[in-house]
Amino acid sequence: MEKVKCECGHVNPYGTVICESCGKPLQDEGKSLLNMRYEGAARRSQTYKRSVVDHIWNFFSSVKVGIWIIVLLLVASGFGTIFPQVEFIPPGENPAVFYENEYGTIGQLYYLLGFHNLYGSWWYMLLIAALGVSLVICSLDRVVPLYRALKKQRVTRHEGFLKRQRVFGTSRGLDHEGEIEKATKVLNEKKYNIYEENGNIVAEKGRFSRWGPYVNHIGLIIFLFGAMLRFFPTMYVDENIWVRDGEQVPVKGTDGQYYLYNENFEIELYDEDDELYQEALMREGSSVVETYRTSAVLLERSDDGIVGSEADYEKVKSHDIEVNDPLTHDGYSIYQVDYKLNELSEFSFRLQSVADDNGDVPDTEITVDLYDPEMSYDLGGGYVVEIEEYFPDYVFDEHNQEPTTATRIPDNPLIIFNVQTPSIPDGEKSVVGVQTNEPILGENEYRLELSGVEMNDVTALTVRLDRTLPLLIVGGFIFMVGLIQGSYWSHRRIWLQQKGEELWVAGHTNKNWQSLMKDFEAISSNTNIAMPIDQVEEDELEQERQYQRRRDEDQGSDVDA
Incomplete structure (x- = not known):
């Protein structure tokens, strides 16, 4: 893979199609138009194909591979919207149970x-990383050789280069210097940059637009990098916490550094006597919440080591x-999003004799914390109440034919007690829950009577x-700059x-050929230089003429027959 030396003396990298300096075609000597997409520069992906690195580079430098990665990401993202993601299911729900029960x-x-x-x-993160790698390799594979080719180009170009441009024309019998001077004036008025060499000129403008796609890629890479950082706890947090009145909980995402204490939660309703809200109240058919508020205290943990x-x-x-008035500190914002009134908090029980003969039964009330119950309560005198099973949100699992809990929230608490007494040391089992108080085996001599219920208001934050966010904004802004730069x-x-006696004219643009032809029309109308032709349109017209001649000949043959 030796470098290629052109007749102009310039040494080109192996794989170069058009000399970076003079523009002479180095491989294809035919009459077809030159492929000017990357100025004929040598791209690594089309040159080196031996080592493992070469194969990896060539794989990710393919635009088709990049498009397929994007398609896979879009399809995968679509699957992620079929059902709610785990962070959006009701708090406290067990995902393994929730998705089966709901769907x-x-x-x-x-x-x-x-x-x-x-x-x-x-695997989703791997797809994002693969897209980022594809963007980086695609950009480097193209932008480096393109930059080299555009930087080293000379004014005086090889004949083969000029003839095989899409727009090309010649003029004879002109005052070359005078006509070029007139053309230079026209091009200056159109904001072209003029470069002169040995009486020849090249007029250029809008080179910066060639870098638009690569600016796009830079913006996308920054944006993807910012999106990947969202999976680091110190960079992005979006968590829900439920805090009951008088409760202190750690603030999620702070690694135990901050805690939140709920002093009080309250709601305010619209005044039912206020005529301003009568229509809304009638439409709702009940009281309407005006605002709900959590009086919170943010605490910072300070260990002594x-x-x-x-x-x-x-x-x-x-x-x-x-709502819309969060507590903010150190980059964290805590928003009010939901609430729950009158959530069960504690059950109080007294032990009673079924025969209504309490005798030696201790008159002691036990309180069961439904969020964190004790497993044993000693009433004294040989009377002990134990909790054998506790289901905060009781449901019956039809699949496994056994009781279980849907969540850790005590919305439907059910407790299996074992009551040990001096006369029954092994104990009697009973099931106690909401509107449930039944013995498990036969008839019991003792039962636990519900004597009180405590409830809490719960706020969701x-x-x-x-x-x-700054990276996402910067990446998005750079992407839009590149999009505008390459589009307009x-x-x-x-x-x-x-x-010799001829004045050759040639032109090239990466898009919008009509505007380039208008620039040539301006040159032709202000000078004696002939209007060049669009060789693509000329080829199409010639093909149409040949087709028409063949059709006419075929029709003539049919008439003779």
Whole structure:
């Protein structure tokens, strides 16, 4: 793979089709138009094909491969929208149970295939990384040789280069210097940059538009990099937390650094006597919430460094969180998104004798915390109440034929108690729940009577942190710059070159040939230089003429017959 030396003396990299300096075609000596897409420069993907690195480079430099990666990403993203992603299912739900219960067998398959957490899966991230690699390699494979070719081009070009441009023409019997001077004036008025060499000129403008696609790629790479950073907890957080009145919980995504204490949650309703809201109230048929508010205190944990010691919490900030009025600190924003009133919190029980003879039964009330129940309660006198099973949100699993819990939230609590007494040391089992209080085996001598219920109001908050947003904005902005740069401008070049008694004119643009022809019309109308022809249109017209002649000949043959 030796370098190729042109007759002009310039040494070109192996695989170069058009000399980077003079423009002489180095491989194809035919009469077809030159392929000027990359100025005939040598691309690595079309040159080196031996090592493993070469094969990897060639694979990712293919535009078709990049398009297929995009198609796979679009299809995969579409699958991710069929059912809600795991972060959008009701809080506390077990995904393994939720998708099957809500969507049946298809939902279970959706979960088993990992589509419930699609955008965080390793293979989806691998596709994004592959797209980024494809963009980088595609860009480098094309932009480096293109830059070399455009930078090293001379004004005086080889005859084969000029003749095989799409726009080409010649003029004879002219004052070459005078006509070139007139043409230069016209081109200057059209904002062309003029370069002169040995009485020949090349006029160029809009070269920067050639870099538009590569600016696009830079913007996309930055954007994809920002999107991938969203999977790092320190860069992006979007988590929901439920906090009950008087409860302190860690703020998700802060790695235990911050805690939130809910002093009080309250809602305000629209005044039913206010005529301004009568129509809305009648339409709803019930009271309408005007606003809901969480009086929150943000705490920061400060450990003393001793393992096992209790942590100290320092108050950072207090704020009444309302919709569109979040608590913000250190880049984190905590928004009010939902609430739940009168959630079951505690059950209180008293042990009673079924025969209504309480005798020695201790008159002691036990309180079961439905969020974190104790498993044993000693009433004294040999009376012990144990919790054998607890289902915060009881459902019966038809598939496995056994009771289970749908969530960890006590929406439908059911408790299996074992009551041990002096007369029954092995205990009696019973099931106690909402509107349920039944013995499990036969008749029991003792039962637990519900004596009280405590409820809590619960507020739902969303914790958000997005340090990737600046990267996404910068990437999107650069992408739009590249899109405009490559869409609204074109790279035009016009060569005027003296060849003996003839003045040769040639032109090339990467798009918008009509505008280039208008520039030639302006030159032709202000000088004596003949209007060049569009060789593509000329070939098409010649093909049409040949077709018409053959058809006429065939029709004449039919008439003679």
